Amino acid sequence: MANFRYRLFGGHAPIKVDDYTEAARRKVPAMAWPYLSGGADDLVTMADNRDAFRRWRLKVRSLTGVARPDLSTTIAGTKVSLPIGLAPTGMVGLAHWTGDIAAAKAAEAAGTRHVLSTASSYTMEEVAEATEQNHWFQLYPFADKPKVAELMTRAEQAGYTALFVTVDVGVIGNREGERRSGMTIPPTFTARRLLEAGTHPAWWWNLLKHRRAAPIHYITGPRTIASAVEGARDQARRMQGDLNWDDVAWMRDHWKGPFYIKGILDPDDAERAVSGIGAQGVVVSNHGGRQLDSCLGALDALPPIVERIGGRGEVYLDGGVRRGTDVLIALALGAKGVFVGRPYVHGLAADGQAGVTGVLDIFRAELVRDMVLMGLPSIEALDRSWVLPAG
Numbered sequence: 001m002a003n004f005r006y007r008l009f010g011g012h013a014p015i016k017v018d019d020y021t022e023a024a025r026r027k028v029p030a031m032a033w034p035y036l037s038g039g040a041d042d043l044v045t046m047a048d049n050r051d052a053f054r055r056w057r058l059k060v061r062s063l064t065g066v067a068r069p070d071l072s073t074t075i076a077g078t079k080v081s082l083p084i085g086l087a088p089t090g091m092v093g094l095a096h097w098t099g100d101i102a103a104a105k106a107a108e109a110a111g112t113r114h115v116l117s118t119a120s121s122y123t124m125e126e127v128a129e130a131t132e133q134n135h136w137f138q139l140y141p142f143a144d145k146p147k148v149a150e151l152m153t154r155a156e157q158a159g160y161t162a163l164f165v166t167v168d169v170g171v172i173g174n175r176e177g178e179r180r181s182g183m184t185i186p187p188t189f190t191a192r193r194l195l196e197a198g199t200h201p202a203w204w205w206n207l208l209k210h211r212r213a214a215p216i217h218y219i220t221g222p223r224t225i226a227s228a229v230e231g232a233r234d235q236a237r238r239m240q241g242d243l244n245w246d247d248v249a250w251m252r253d254h255w256k257g258p259f260y261i262k263g264i265l266d267p268d269d270a271e272r273a274v275s276g277i278g279a280q281g282v283v284v285s286n287h288g289g290r291q292l293d294s295c296l297g298a299l300d301a302l303p304p305i306v307e308r309i310g311g312r313g314e315v316y317l318d319g320g321v322r323r324g325t326d327v328l329i330a331l332a333l334g335a336k337g338v339f340v341g342r343p344y345v346h347g348l349a350a351d352g353q354a355g356v357t358g359v360l361d362i363f364r365a366e367l368v369r370d371m372v373l374m375g376l377p378s379i380e381a382l383d384r385s386w387v388l389p390a391g
């Protein structure tokens with residue numbers, strides 16, 4: 001086992017979250033990698049998501065006697081032992097056949113929660129059945145109201161406590177990497193791709209054996225290759241740019257628990273979410289740079305949104321969080337918690353559930369060390385005074 005791990009991580013145990021990304025890249029076929037890691041157009045926003053953290057510095061207070069900082073907080077109405085949740089990610093059966101179930105199990109073992117995507121590889125009932133805790137559900141707001149109502153009712157009945165409605169996918173972003181690698185609908189196979197596929201036999205074996213790559217909530221009937229392709233097509237067809245605030249208000253009225261809008265970058269929209277339709281809050285997010293390129297990096301968009309709705313609505317952030325210090329910067333700037341996408345998807349691809357656990361363990365260890373070094377006693381004690389502009 002130790003040997004396998006050392007080989008997977010290039011001769012050492014995983015040291016930082018990005019080590020899982022390197023290992024994941026080696027584990028999955030080149031065809032699937034752009035979907036699991038890439039972004040839109042020229043990846044400007046994807047890069048900005050990470051660069052934005054470099055524009056801030058953390059404050060250090062000396063001799064505060066902090067040895068065991070308290071990492072616990074509340075996200076989406078749930079007490080968590082870590083200020084990090086797992087963002088919704090579709091079709092993660094492409095990372096590892098154990099997919100959403102492994103991710104949700106690793107989240108709850110770490111004392112946090114997972115947001116199950118509408119485009120998940122396992123149904124919401126399967127994930128609920130396989131886990132101990134109640135998790136959260138992400139909804140794509142289709143114009144087809146009966147379908148949306150059915151998904152919300154199922155999620156409520158299966159015990160999902162909070163709903164995250166993603167509003168930044170009026171149409172699927174221009175992910176050129178996926179087209180170049182043949183990850184089209186249906187996938188495009190060439191002799192070269194088939195040859196490369198032969199170098200990842202375990203991945204292909206699991207894909208064909210378990211058939212967990214397709215977005216299962218869009219599939220009716222048995223999980224065949226044809227139904228997987230039709231499910232992916234149906235998903236793309238249902239993304240609709242003509243939805244508006246009234247549609248989301250209708251969803252708000254039909255969901256009893258905490259309700260969040262994911263994919264907000266503008267303070268006016270954050271205001272409308274909270275005071276217009278009564279959402280509990282927003283997730284400041286550009287979908288990890290996978291939708292509109294050259295829009296604001298998530299952390300750059302955060303401060304004006306906090307300024308506008310802070311105190312009245314909960315503000316979360318995702319995009320580019322790879323370090324404990326990133327989490328602390330986002331929280332000091334007013335986020336109540338953060339979500340990570342690629343880090344855990346890559347943990348999953350590299351090593352299944354153990355990989356997701358490994359990623360969360362690294363985040364926790366970094367947070368504890370960073371907070372001791374800052375003299376910060378608890379996550380709840382963080383405020384704007386703990387962060388300064390760089391330079």
Ligand SMILES: Cc1cc2nc3c(=O)[nH]c(=O)nc-3n(C[C@H](O)[C@H](O)[C@H](O)COP(=O)(O)O)c2cc1C
Pocket residue numbers: 035036037049087088089090091117118119138166262285286287288289290318319320321339340341342343345
């Ligand atoms: C492979 C993949 C699939 C995703 N699928 C969804 C999805 O189905 N629904 C959604 O709201 N966001 C989806 N996202 C976006 C994430 O929820 C999140 O906004 C993003 O990954 C955050 O950026 P990060 O990857 O830098 O942490 C996906 C992201 C990735 C990487």
